[in-house]
Amino acid sequence: MQRVIISDTSYLILLDKIGELNLLNKLFGQVTVTQEIANEFRKELPGWFKIEGPINKTYQKILEASLDKGEASAIAFAIEQEDCLLVIDDIKGRKYAEQLGIKITGTLGLIIDAKLSGHITSVKPMLDKIKKTDFRLTEDLEKRTLEKSKEA
DSSP states (O other): OOEEEEOOHHHHHHHHHTTOTHHHHHHHSSEEEOHHHHHHHOSOOOTTEEEOOOSOHHHHHHHTTTSOHHHHHHHHHHHTOSSEEEEOOOHHHHHHHHHTTOEEEOHHHHHHHHHHTTSOSOSHHHHHHHHTTTOOOOHHHHHHHHHHTTOO
16 A cells, blocks of 8 residues: 655645545555644644654755745655655645656545545535635536546
């Protein structure tokens, strides 16, 4: 199983806001975050989260010139891992991670995976909850998410 690293603190906050943080545990078991992400989350993380960070802080410092500390720390940590999945929604951070050869997904990708793997029965109720938050969910993105989850 891949090591899962959450790099987008806003993603954790979003799942927490809609009452679905446990979805990560259902999908992956243990989830790894960096200390910077844990600090940005500002709440106690459940016990199935593990806090680790990059050994080589140089990558992180270089990335911090363009990204926030949480994203920079997670990408730097992911670089050092053999097989990991980086969960990130920020477009700039996604581009950096992809250029570095890191496998990525985002909030909606994980929700689709949860549906297709049987952890949830429908993505629509989750999308409805997300729309009540400050997450930017365009009609096109909602439509594509429903199509990919076979609900369109």
